[in-house]
Amino acid sequence: YKTPAGGDLQNVYQANIWPGRYYNGFAQVATNSPFSLTSVDATGKIGSARFFSSGSYSDNKGAIKGLDGQQHLRGRVNLDYSFRSDLQAQLSTMYDRGETDVRVGGSGNQGGIFGPLLRGAPAGTDYLARDTLGRYLVRGGHARPTGNGDGVFLYDMENLTDQRSSQRFLGNFTTNYFPAEWVTFEANFSYDNRNFEDRNQLVKGYRTVGL
Numbered sequence: 001y002k003t004p005a006g007g008d009l010q011n012v013y014q015a016n017i018w019p020g021r022y023y024n025g026f027a028q029v030a031t032n033s034p035f036s037l038t039s040v041d042a043t044g045k046i047g048s049a050r051f052f053s054s055g056s057y058s059d060n061k062g063a064i065k066g067l068d069g070q071q072h073l074r075g076r077v078n079l080d081y082s083f084r085s086d087l088q089a090q091l092s093t094m095y096d097r098g099e100t101d102v103r104v105g106g107s108g109n110q111g112g113i114f115g116p117l118l119r120g121a122p123a124g125t126d127y128l129a130r131d132t133l134g135r136y137l138v139r140g141g142h143a144r145p146t147g148n149g150d151g152v153f154l155y156d157m158e159n160l161t162d163q164r165s166s167q168r169f170l171g172n173f174t175t176n177y178f179p180a181e182w183v184t185f186e187a188n189f190s191y192d193n194r195n196f197e198d199r200n201q202l203v204k205g206y207r208t209v210g211l
Contacts, residue, residue, distance in 0.1 A: 021124075021126075022124040023124055023125060023126045023127070023128075025116075025117050025123065025124075025125065025127055025153075026117060028126075028127055028128050028153060029064055029065055029105065029113050029117075029127070029153040029154060030063055030064065030065070031063060031064065031065045032063075033060075033061035033062060033063060033069070034061075035058070035059070035060045035061075036058065036059045037056065037057075037058045037059075038056065038057045038058075039054065039055065039056035039057075040054065040055055040056075041053065041054035041055070042054075048081055048082045048083070049079060049080070049081045050079070050080040050081075051077070051078065051079050051080075052076075052077070052078040053075075053076065053077045053078070054075070054076045055073075055074065055075040055076075056072075056073075056074050056075075057071075057072070057073050057074075058070075058071065058072045059071050062101075064105050064113065065154060065157070066105070066154055066157025066158070067101050067103055067105065067157065068099075068101035068163075069100075069101055070098065070099070070100045070101070071098065071099045071100075072096065072097070072098045073096070073097045073098075074094070074095070074096045074097075075094070075095050076092075076093065076094045076095075077091075077092075077093050078090070078091070078092045078093075079091040079092075085178075086177060086178040086179060087175070087176070087177050087178075088175070088176045089173070089174065089175045089176075090172075090173070090174045090175075091171075091172070091173050092170075092171070092172045092173075093169070093170065093171045093172075094168075094169070094170040094171075095167075095168070095169050095170075096166075096167070096168045096169075097165075097166070097167050097168075098164075098165070098166045098167075099163065099164070099165055099166075100163070100164040100166070101162070101163060102162040102163065102164050102198065103156055103157070103160060103161075103162045105153060105154065105156060105157065113153050116152060116153060117153075127152050127153045127154075128153070128154065135155075135158075136152055136153075136154055136155040136158065137152050137155075138152065138155050138207040138208065155207075158203075159202065159203045159206050159207075160200075160201070160202055160203070160206065161199070161200065161201045162198070162199075162200045162201075163198070163199045163200075164196055164197070164198050164199075165196060165197045165199075166194070166195070166196035166197075167194070167195055167196070168192075168193065168194040168195075169191070169192075169193050169194075170190075170191070170192050171190065171191040171192075172188070172189070172190045172191075173188070173189045173190075174186065174187070174188045174189075175187045
């Protein structure tokens, strides 16, 4: 009987599942979150006025645990009015409001979960392990010059908020005058306003992978 060399043992471990408890890293952080969309619209005509209106609300939580995803509320109103056969006006408006969870997961601003998942600790590692104080471990992988892949999955979900609120309003008013078959006068006014606000908070004692 010949004692196996170190290389032989390494090949055995590389070719077989680790003999201890094995964790599925992606399953630890992924979740099933349905996408919901609610919408309503109406169209009609009252006298010389024609109208179309619609509204919708969408909620997309995403596939990563602890993230709130994106929510959108949107409304639209279009009006067409004929003052007489040679004079018409159109009004179009749209309002959109969104809430977005800007966090990407991970820990210590290490660029989300896929760095640790692909370049972090060996496959099968328990990335949801906590320390004696009940906190997620902030470092889960190898030390790299760039730090990419050093973090864990869900630390930021419990210790960081990064929310973006956005609003946009679009308005357009157009009039058309047809004094003769061969000439048309048109006047147009448009308005477009968009703004957003980012709110970022860290809990006291927030840790990073750096020293």
